[in-house]
Amino acid sequence: MTNRRQFLKTAGLTAAAAAPAMLAAPHVKAQAPIRWRLQTYAGPALAEEVVRPCVDAFNKAANGQMEIELYTADQLVPTGELFRAMQAGTIDAVQSDDDSMNSPVDIKVFGGYFPFASRFGLDVPTLFYQFGLAEIWDQAYSEVGVKWLSAGAWDPCNFSTNKPIKTLEDLKGLRVFTFPTAGKFLTQFGVVPVTIPFEDVQVAMQTGEIDAIAWSGITEMKTSGWEDVTKYFLTNNISGGWCGSFFANADRWNEVPEHLQVLWRACMDSSHFRRLHWYWGGEARLRAGESKLELTTVPDAEWKTVEEKAYEFWEEVAAQSERTAKVVQILKDYQAIMEKAGPPYRNT
Template identity: 25%
Template sequence: MTRLFRMAAITLLFSVSSLGVAAENYTLRLAQTWGPNSPILGETTENMAKMAEEMSGGRLKIRIDSSNKHKAPFGIFDLVRNGQYDMGHTASYYYKGTIPNAMYFTTIPFGLIAPEMYAWFYHDEGMELMQKVYEPFGLLSFPGGNTGNQMGGWFNKEINSVADLKGLKMRTPGFAGEVMSELGVAVTNLPPGELYTALERGTVDAVEWVGPALDFPMGFHQIAKYYYSGWQEPGAEVQFLINEKAWNKLPADLQAILRVAMRTAAYDMYIQTTHESGVAWSRMKEDYPQVTHKTFPPEVIDAMREATRKLLAEAAEKDELAKEIINSQHDYLKQVRQWTNISDKAYLNSIATD
């Protein structure tokens, strides 16, 4: 009996040491900005949670609460900071009221496109600067998925000059809204549920939402004629937030699993948006042939760029860290865009497929 007991004890020790990890299970609670069954964005957290659970053999579970549960779609930052949730999935620029510098980690007008943005995060100063912003709040922030290049919006009249923007009633939130205000647009920020009716009834003349994949379910293509290419969110990256204390409780292997699951889910979201935008845009054109794609004329683009530069310069002057982030993105764009121009841009321009 003693011999058998020793054998069992030895087997037990061997089993634990060959694993190198304690056999404890962990459940992290995640609050997301999005509602239940939210396409693409909600699928991203599900994808992440599924990968984490499968890779950990069930030891790491993520329990996802949507906005109908926690009732604070734009309060994820606080929920995670206060430890009411261990994690969040949201967008950094929603919190620019509390932390103005949070904005730059989502996207800025005339900024980086998706692969350039990831390159800035992972190979230049992006991750380091983002951590500088979130560390004082006891939070870790990671890229959480890219929406791709967002569209400039649905318009009921053509925009041929800056004068056409004056007095235009448009739904466009955030920094883009500030830029549009500078150009004389009457900016409003209606809740999503009211947008279709407002555009149909002429309460607003234009609506900016995301891009074909997420615009399609909103139905704007049924009532607006012009779909303008974007300038304001060239590669919007949403965000995973983690409470630092919750993170530190995880053993090293589960931290690695969580880090990689978030990274992969983020990339996957960019690819899913690419796919679903293609599908939705081709359906829009087929079902509503009157929908016309337009680009803003150079005069309008130049005015938007000038207003963007002015607002960024003001932000940089007010805050040392804002200046550091703005300059870092600016310098990085200057370098990487030269490559984008001679590769994808030159290639896409060399073949007519319109």
């Protein structure tokens, strides 16, 4: 009996001593957070507006369990190599359009500025989350080892130049920094697309290597510093809202606990929301006089021919694959609904 009592007493002390260690185990694990490297398409100044807030919010809310390190355009890898680097696991996540990061999927043509697919920023999330584009993007990227996470609407696409554009003839011969798909579409109007690193754009405008920028609306012209090297802003656009997404290496995404996945999705949504009002208000204020750029406009009747050519371009894209044909049909159905709805959805 004495030995039994002694055993129970000793066992109790041993268990009590072991308990703190057992409780500490999860705490020790929490001291080694998951670390991601995310590179954005945006340069340093623009990144502070379009991605830094959501990354900072996530890192704070993750409470030491996960940390996302943010890198700006071309900082780790060139923008055109972003997809391959993410697919290989060299970087963990990307914020970009499909087109700029040189995605190998057939739907990359719709990323960035697909001509006249959107009239306003709200068109993009509506197409994704009410008309089925989200399911198509998720399927396409799951085939190539990448997790598509979220899409949102960013700024419109206008021309900024050092000579006034008042007619379509004025576009001929312009060497323009723009997105691949937009550049391909614009060649029929005499535009010469030029691909250079994001950070070289300002100097390229000053040296005359390029004559114009068709990358953004007027808000980004000011934020990126490009307003200082251009004189004119064409109010006509070829897209009312950019289509950009967040992506992740599929294996890295699967390693993230569900509660942190939910948190990151909420932070991405907050980023898309911020862009909607940042651009909407910014474009209006700057056009109303807060920008030093002089506004020019091609007459509506003449610009209508550009829109008509876009629908011909859509047919070429639809012929590329069964999936691109499905996307084009969704765009057509959506445009028909918007036009039938009338103002404020469409004025014509």
